[in-house]
Amino acid sequence: xxxxxxxxxxxxxxxxxxxxxxxxxxxxxxxxxxxxxxxxxxxxxxxxxxxxxxxxxxxxxxxxxxxxxxxxxxxxxxxxxxxxxxxxxxxxxxxxxxxxxxxxxxxxxxxxxxxxxxxxxxxxxxxxxxxxxxxxxxxxxxxxxxxxxxxxxxxxxxxxxxxxxxxxxxxxxxxxxxxxxxxxxxxxxxxxxxxxxxxxxxxxxxxxxxxxxxxxxxxxxxxxxxxxxxxxxxxxxxxxxxxxxxxxxxxxxxxxxxxxxxxxxxxxxxxxxxxxxxxxxxxxxxxxxxxxxxxxxxxxxxxxxxxxxxxxxxxxxxxxxxxxxxxxxxxxxxxxxxxxxxxxxxxxxxxxxxxxxxxxxxxxxxxxxxxxxxxxxxxxxxxxxxxxxxxxxxxxxxxxxxxxxxxxxxxxxxxxxxxxxxxxxxxxxxxxxxx
Numbered sequence: 001x002x003x004x005x006x007x008x009x010x011x012x013x014x015x016x017x018x019x020x021x022x023x024x025x026x027x028x029x030x031x032x033x034x035x036x037x038x039x040x041x042x043x044x045x046x047x048x049x050x051x052x053x054x055x056x057x058x059x060x061x062x063x064x065x066x067x068x069x070x071x072x073x074x075x076x077x078x079x080x081x082x083x084x085x086x087x088x089x090x091x092x093x094x095x096x097x098x099x100x101x102x103x104x105x106x107x108x109x110x111x112x113x114x115x116x117x118x119x120x121x122x123x124x125x126x127x128x129x130x131x132x133x134x135x136x137x138x139x140x141x142x143x144x145x146x147x148x149x150x151x152x153x154x155x156x157x158x159x160x161x162x163x164x165x166x167x168x169x170x171x172x173x174x175x176x177x178x179x180x181x182x183x184x185x186x187x188x189x190x191x192x193x194x195x196x197x198x199x200x201x202x203x204x205x206x207x208x209x210x211x212x213x214x215x216x217x218x219x220x221x222x223x224x225x226x227x228x229x230x231x232x233x234x235x236x237x238x239x240x241x242x243x244x245x246x247x248x249x250x251x252x253x254x255x256x257x258x259x260x261x262x263x264x265x266x267x268x269x270x271x272x273x274x275x276x277x278x279x280x281x282x283x284x285x286x287x288x289x290x291x292x293x294x295x296x297x298x299x300x301x302x303x304x305x306x307x308x309x310x311x312x313x314x315x316x317x318x319x320x321x322x323x324x325x326x327x328x329x330x331x332x333x334x335x336x337x338x339x340x341x342x343x344x345x346x347x348x349x350x351x352x353x354x355x356x357x358x359x360x361x362x363x364x365x366x367x368x369x370x371x372x373x374x375x376x377x378x379x380x381x382x383x384x385x386x387x388x389x390x391x392x393x394x395x396x397x398x399x400x401x402x403x404x405x406x407x408x409x410x411x412x413x414x415x416x417x418x419x420x421x422x423x424x425x426x427x428x429x430x431x432x433x434x435x
Contacts, residue, residue, distance in 0.1 A: 129157025386414025
């Protein structure tokens, strides 16, 4: 049987792309030809437009529809659903289901019973770029319905991981097209019972996936490396992070340092669908070139067809809390790091020179600035004068992980050439691997 045609219907609210018409004279295609793909691309941009020729073709096909379908055509319906996955568009996938379907998905406890809830599931699932193939299937034909049940395997394009599952599809006709009325997908029970195998080298490789996520500088990408109920006890925050938004929030700030990690010492333990990697790692912060060692614990669980971080505890090296050495000349040079930030005329660059709990009592504002936003706000105005400073008199004090520089400085305002002297006190602390 040669499949050479496809019907693409355009609805006002959604596309019915990938929906095959069951007819007596033409068969459902197992793949989309280039003309159909171009038509599909146009329909995605003209979702509320009318394309008469396509609609007329759809109506003509429905007129000839007898409701019959063959086993080969039923199997082809899976191919259309799989191609919908390949578009990466959850709307196109959701449109493969009838208006009131039942989807019992592999990695969600929530039944999906309408277009919006089906789309919501695939919003997340498609991030993995899944592509499936049927390994074993059984097709049954009924009066106005068809079913396909068996075992399929997905390859996740983002990681290369392969995941097997059991499936049940029940198809019925809606508006003259065969669509999914019921879809039940579940993991292989023996995989749960026997446990997902992983080697020590593969466990250590999971750190590299997390490290690669850091390299994107995208907090969401990093947060997706954690399990749904993951717990993060971070290095530089007192707040435990126990959900996606909390983990994402932490990395929004941490990624500003442009961190890249390296494991120096690793100890791996492998259990039943769980594994752990604990030891010592070192980060190089691209923002300033400094290096920070820390102790780490990663506990991984097998979830949604991949290994995710269930628990992550990171802490500074205990000996690292000992006094960070610094010379008087180095203390004086900290002023010039701040002065260089002024020269960028970027208030964010200046505000980043301050500690997480810094206090700024500025020269030309009565308002104490006690957080990042307030400090930045002050420099938005001050930098308009294009100030550049120099120290005229300096007095240095060095303590345990803190130091102080107090004295007199003078600013030259680039906008006017005016010079302004003032008294200053800078107190520095060792934080996040820098002063």
